[in-house]
């Protein structure tokens with residue numbers, strides 16, 4: 001594990017155990033450096049990470065202090081999903097969300113769109129245009145079933161940053177991460193099989209399990225550290241689980257990054273019970289800390305991790321370019337990819353390969369990371385300001401999604417209906433559960449650069465929630 | 477049924493029954509016009525169709541004569557596949573074919589590539605380039621889950637030509653016809669279900685059935701009129717068939733167009749036994765006769781036909797734009813589409829919509845149709861000239877594929893291996909069967925404008941086949 005992460009976890013644990021109390025001063029950078037035999041900058045990185053997670057706050061010239069938690073909204077509770085495999089529902093609500101096309105008159109806080117209005121994407125558009133002008137028309141040919149080789153070379157290079165040493169031959173390009181997920185699930189499971197998932201979990205992945213006839217076993221998940229290994233182990237003992245499907249980095253919708261020690265422990269568990277892991281890393285490059293967190297795949301020494309990702313969140317979703325590193329399931333995934341779409345569209349693959357090779361990827365992602373981090377801070381603040389007291393809010397470590405938990409019996413479906421009339425839309429919590437849990441939760445997107453309209457939209461969400469709560473208590 | 481098709485079928489039947497004999501003069505256009513009460517041009521169209529199928533030939537100033545069949549190679553035999561549902565094999569051979577990337581030093585007669593080196597595609601490339609330069613970057617957004625609306629409007633318009641009256645809301649855009657096929661199959665069938673297929677049949681469709689866990693029941697198929705309705709009816713009586721999957725127009729690999737009366741009869745059969753039909757029309761717009769043939773979908777009055785197509789053969793495969801008109805299965809297909817790739821790449825959809833709206837589609841397809849028809853004539857001639865006597869050859873009515881049948885015990889896998897050393901590749905027949913039949917057959921692509929290199933390549937195929945046959949008989 002990287003030194004600073006180690007240290008951050010240690011300090012975090014001490015704070016959580018109450019060794020340091022809210023408002024108390026923490027040991028100086030120098031003292032910790034001596035105590036743990038690490039460099040000053042390692043300690044600084046650790047503190048910065050704790051700062052990002054909201055646990056500590058710096059005061060100019062006087063060092064770091066344990067955050068006064070009364071100022072930060074409380075975290076969502078650890079989820080308590082159904083304790084048995086279930087058939088997945090909620091397709092109607094998902095359909096409602098994905099059918100809604102961008103509309104000028106609606107602020108869509110519910111979608112999974114990154115911000116694409118940024119000058120750092122210009123070179124990508126240039127590449128797309130140049131490809132269309134080339135005499136040999138490379139965009140018009142079927143590409144290799146594995147995907148374009150130049151792109152796979154670039155992806156293999158990018159994956160070094162998360163600790164993965166893979167060759168282009170280990171990768172299969174897909175039509176977005178969606179296809180990576182469905183090919184991976186089908187490569188491992190038969191209809192009727194049980195898949196363990198973190199909970200809440202990305203609705204697309206849930207619906208994929210549903211569509212392929214799998215049952216989901218939702219595992220309790222901590223809003224800061226991810227899937228509960230204890231609960232997972234119990235489940236592995238009790239049920240014939242075939243696959244563990246999780247998003248450990250910049251989780252959608254909770255935003256946590258699973259600590260490295262827990263990633264390793266999860267892998268050991270999977271090895272012990274001989275199940276495969278589907279690791280969805282679609283937001284991994286958007287972690288606010290640098291260097292980006294490692295993947296479970298990077299520790300995988302027996303090919304049981306199917307790693308899925310795409311450029312939909314880091315670059316743009318309309319390109320539909322994703323990939324999978326399927327480990328020992330490569331041959332099966334290739335077959336599934338072939339029958340699902342043949343090859344993927346050529347031109348977007350070529351343009352992205354150009355973009356990365358031209359050195360444009362890192363500057364772009366760096367810019368987006370800090371924009372999103374500011375977005376998180378601002379939106380958290382707005383929620384604290386405008387939402388009912390008692391609202392709990394996630395503390396994302398990357399990506400651009402905020403998870404908001406309202407009082408237990410609140411109905412966000414009703415809220416969303418009331419909001420649509422006011423030109424605002426959020427993602428209702430129930431689509432993030434196989435069995436319609438999280439009805440009192442919602443997810444909001446903070447990717448776009450903040451504007452007064454967006455603040456007004458968040459305010460409307462909060463005020464409408466308040467109004468509905470008031471009506472409820474009046475009714476009661 | 478269109479008048480001229482009716483007449484052509486009638487005349488064709490008379491010739492086949494021996495009422496008119498090879499070399500004999502046929503009734504004049506005027507006489508037939510009076511006899512059947514149709515216009516002169518209807519009779520001319522009927523004759524032209526029979527001419528295309530090689531049954532009659534015009535002699536200047538003296539009218540039409542029954543072709544001397546000794547000059548045309550014999551047609552392949554009606555297929556005699558296994559009489560029971562089978563698990564599909566042949567993935568390794570398919571993988572070999574689709575893994576092979578375009579190589580300068582190999583003439584690839586085996587692939588399914590149309591000719592894209594044509595000035596009539598220029599406006600499409602212009603649209604792609606223009607889209608990349610637009611400030612609002614429409615190519616970067618997730619599109620609607622149904623697919624881009626402008627594109628669906630254009631597709632609905634095009635489908636009028638085959639007799640289909642559909643609205644954009646009846647269509648779902650897919651990532652190539654591949655995705656249309658797999659979403660359709662999954663919308664109707666569960667793993668283990670039996671699907672009746674024409675035989676030989678497109679290898680991608682076969683592998684899709686395999687990947688989804690279906691069993692294929694191959695139905696005997698006539699090289700001129702398509703799937704045997706008699707055999708199909710017997711099969712429907714005997715087995716719990718869920719779906720009939722066929723390519724009735726410009727069939728891949730046989731090239732036939734199923735006569736309209738048989739299309740209707742097939743639909744009635746499906747209605748009687750209450751099974752769904754998957755109609756693959758990917759080559760339908762490339763029929764050599766004008767107007768293009770009708771689809772089974774155009775007669776469908778209870779929504780049981782799932783119509784699948786794409787622009788991969790008419791425009792370019794690298795765009796990966798296909799669609800499905802799923803009839804009563806719309807909702808299920810939408811779910812399957814969502815879990816398979818989410819939405820499809822935006823930019824290719826927008827560019828194709830532009831291209832059609834700009835009036836560029838029909839001129840392009842017209843040009844390709846006549847190029848392909850000339851290609852068919854030339855390649856048939858080459859096969860007659862260079863292949864072993866007794867070789868049987870299909871008589872395609874559209875598209876750009878020739879099916880060649882060598883003596884019964886010949887092994888085209890061995891042939892293809894010997895050919896690769898000589899820089900030529902064909903598609904081996906066995907991949908067009910669920911159970912590895914057609915080992916003595918092969919498929920060649922005649923899309924590219926003819927060159928001496930292509931003739932030399934076909935010659936090499938023929939001569940290598942001859943050599944292998946000689947070696948065999950020497951061994952025996």
Ligand SMILES: Cc1ncc(COP(=O)(O)O)c(C=O)c1O
Nearest residue numbers: 112176177178202252282310312
């Ligand atoms: C966790 C997660 N995985 C996968 C996806 C789908 O990605 P893509 O658009 O590349 O199919 C999303 C997007 O919403 C996501 O949030």
Ligand SMILES: Cc1ncc(COP(=O)(O)O)c(C=O)c1O
Nearest residue numbers: 588652653654678728758786788
């Ligand atoms: C009959 C048939 N259907 C479907 C396809 C696949 O089309 P697409 O490339 O659009 O997926 C092909 C292409 O080879 C084909 O021949």
